[in-house]
Amino acid sequence: MNEQLTESLENYLETIGMLVRKNKIARVKDISKELNVKSSSVNIALNVLADKGLIIHEKYGYVELTKEGKRIADDIQHKEDILFHFFADILGVDKDIALKDACRMEHTISDETLAKIIFFIGKISKNSIKNNK
Amino acid sequence: MNEQLTESLENYLETIGMLVRKNKIARVKDISKELNVKSSSVNIALNVLADKGLIIHEKYGYVELTKEGKRIADDIQHKEDILFHFFADILGVDKDIALKDACRMEHTISDETLAKIIFFIGKISKNSIKNNK
DNA sequence: TGCAAATGTTATATAAATCTAACATTTTTA
DNA sequence: TAAAAATGTTAGATTTATATAACATTTGCA
Numbered sequence: 001m002n003e004q005l006t007e008s009l010e011n012y013l014e015t016i017g018m019l020v021r022k023n024k025i026a027r028v029k030d031i032s033k034e035l036n037v038k039s040s041s042v043n044i045a046l047n048v049l050a051d052k053g054l055i056i057h058e059k060y061g062y063v064e065l066t067k068e069g070k071r072i073a074d075d076i077q078h079k080e081d082i083l084f085h086f087f088a089d090i091l092g093v094d095k096d097i098a099l100k101d102a103c104r105m106e107h108t109i110s111d112e113t114l115a116k117i118i119f120f121i122g123k124i125s126k127n128s129i130k131n132n133k
Numbered sequence: 134m135n136e137q138l139t140e141s142l143e144n145y146l147e148t149i150g151m152l153v154r155k156n157k158i159a160r161v162k163d164i165s166k167e168l169n170v171k172s173s174s175v176n177i178a179l180n181v182l183a184d185k186g187l188i189i190h191e192k193y194g195y196v197e198l199t200k201e202g203k204r205i206a207d208d209i210q211h212k213e214d215i216l217f218h219f220f221a222d223i224l225g226v227d228k229d230i231a232l233k234d235a236c237r238m239e240h241t242i243s244d245e246t247l248a249k250i251i252f253f254i255g256k257i258s259k260n261s262i263k264n265n266k
Numbered sequence: 267t268g269c270a271a272a273t274g275t276t277a278t279a280t281a282a283a284t285c286t287a288a289c290a291t292t293t294t295t296a
Numbered sequence: 297t298a299a300a301a302a303t304g305t306t307a308g309a310t311t312t313a314t315a316t317a318a319c320a321t322t323t324g325c326a
Contacts, residue, residue, distance in 0.1 A: 008283060028304055041284055043305060048282090060291060060304060091249040104241035113234045116224040141313060161274055174314055176275060181312095193274060193321055 003052075007107040010076050011035060012045045013054060014106075016063055017073030026063040079106040079114055086117055090124060136185075140240040143209050144168060145178045146187060147239075149196055150206030159196040212239040212247055219250055223257060 005013070015034045019026035028046070032039040046063060049055045054069035065073055080102045087098035138146070148167045152159035161179070165172040179196060182188045187202035198206055213235045220231035 006282075029302085037283085038285060039304065040286080040306075044283075087246055087249070091246065091253055093243075093246050093249050097243050097245045101241065101243050101246045105238050108234065108237035108241070110226075110230050110234050112230045113220055113224065113226050116220070116226050120224055139312070162272085170313085171315060172274065173276080173316080177313080 005052075005072070009045060009049060010072070010107055012042070012049060013065070013069055013073040014076045014080070016055065016065055017070065017077060020065065028063070031063070076106050079109060082114060082118060082121075083109065086121060090121060138185075138205070142178060142182060143205070143240055145175070145182060146198070146202055146206040147209045147213070149188065149198055150203065150210060153198065161196070164196070209239050212242060215247060215251060215254075216242065219254060223254060 012031065012035070015031050016026045019030050019034065023030070028039050028042050032042045035042070046055060046057045049069070050057050054066055054072065056064045056066060083102035083105055084098050087093040087101055088095050091098075093101070145164065145168070148164050149159045152163050152167065156163070161172050161175050165175045168175070179188060179190045182202065183190050187199055187205065189197045189199060216235035216238055217231050220226040220234055221228050224231075226234070
């Protein structure tokens with residue numbers, strides 16, 4: 001159940017999660033547009049994800065995340081959010097660059113390092129309040 | 134001249150740089166051992182790197198970095214060093230995990246974000262001295 | 267110094283991720 | 297409601313990165 005997904009498959013899951021949040025549904029066309037790949041590529045990826053039990057996709061129908069698929073999608077989105085916040089708001093990196101970096105690093109950062117970053121953000125924020133800046 | 138290398142090719146370059154630093158020379162066998170790939174895979178990668186003008190590799194001979202190859206290898210190594218230092222020494226991440234994360238993220242972090250991290254490390258260090266801790 | 271061991275290379279195969287082109291189904295609309 | 301447009305799927309090709317197996321060269325030592 002816990003085999004490692006490729007960066008590509010993680011991106012598909014994350015995108016499906018985002019589309020469901022935004023539009024209630026996720027379609028092949030939307031995934032394709034979002035990831036800048038052809039819909040034939042999307043189909044192949046969806047078959048793999050369905051085989052792994054991470055999505056449900058009936059022919060010509062919408063794409064849905066299973067419970068496990070949603071867990072993974074949310075986890076990756078969370079990593080992206082933390083990294084983006086850290087880069088853009090704490091380090092002061094340009095927002096476009098911060099997002100691009102976060103979208104790549106979300107696939108490789110360990111839970112341990114992420115946890116330390118979250119802890120660090122908390123500490124920094126408290127200090128800012130204490131020092132009134 | 135500035136086409137983007139794959140993560141795999143960057144790892145080969147970086148490893149060659151490390152071996153030359155450590156042993157004066159880099160051999161196919163050592164690269165293979167270091168990266169945990171077969172020497173046939175190393176050979177294929179070396180051909181690609183030679184085509185791109187990043188290494189010199191005469192048949193059955195040692196592998197050398199060109200000036201441009203060395204520049205790239207050093208750049209990646211520098212990114213790894215900064216990330217490792219930041220994770221391990223500033224955030225307090227376990228050294229093994231910090232290194233593993235640094236070795237993956239060194240391929241995706243932008244120069245801008247790296248520069249902000251370097252600046253941040255400098256600031257933190259100064260504060261530590263000022264606050265005597 | 268010649269042979270065995272170590273090292274390096276090439277040929278061929280496989281997996282992942284993408285593409286184009288052809289085809290199928292569904293949706294929209296005249 | 298039938299034809300056109302939009303969307304989805306499948307087949308087959310390409311690229312990258314790896315592997316195994318067979319072969320070539322170099323090195324080290326009896």
